[in-house]
Amino acid sequence: MEKKIEIIENIDPSLIHKDLSHPASGGICVFIGAVRDTTQNQKVNSLFFEAYEAMALKEMEKIAEAASKQWNLNRLIMQHAVGDKKVEEPVVLVGASSAHRDDCFEACRFLIDTLKEKVPIWKKEFFDGKDEVWVTPHP
């Protein structure tokens, strides 16, 4: 399986087909997480992401490895952005390609869920007329 794992300033979703396309893959599945303009009824202006980069990359590698054992994947991608991100900007992108759709759909869900649970990255929310806060995860 070929993989691309990165912590980067800006995610470019226009590259995704090229990144996941493979002669043996009949299915490509992608999840993109973006900045939403509200959280718990408060207007969000922007988010700031910080990573413990060396460890984050190691954890992402482990997740990719686990996915490649569980599903039959030809290519896999995991990217997370760092720095200031405005509403609608992509902040995380995961995807996989496989011969048939079941493998890439299931792998994609696993990639994003496990990334959110394990990878050492933190987000801070910036609001209108109110102090910014580091996000504590909620279900």
Next chain:
Amino acid sequence: MKILLFGVAKDIVGNQVLEEPSFKAKNVAELKQELIKKYPEFAKLSSLAIAVDEEYASDEKLISAENEIAIIPPVSGG
């Protein structure tokens, strides 16, 4: 002992790195106790993990000045 800080841990300590010569912890569990004693706010987090050399470490994991130690408050990527 030098400890890397991220996210809300930086706000709790008021710095990016915690240099604490008085910490005598020999393992991760002892380090967590020393941290909470000095900075009680850490006890209020929904989780408090320690990374040793860029890996999540169990409470029994031995630590020394040679290790890269980091406080991992609840993660919120994605």
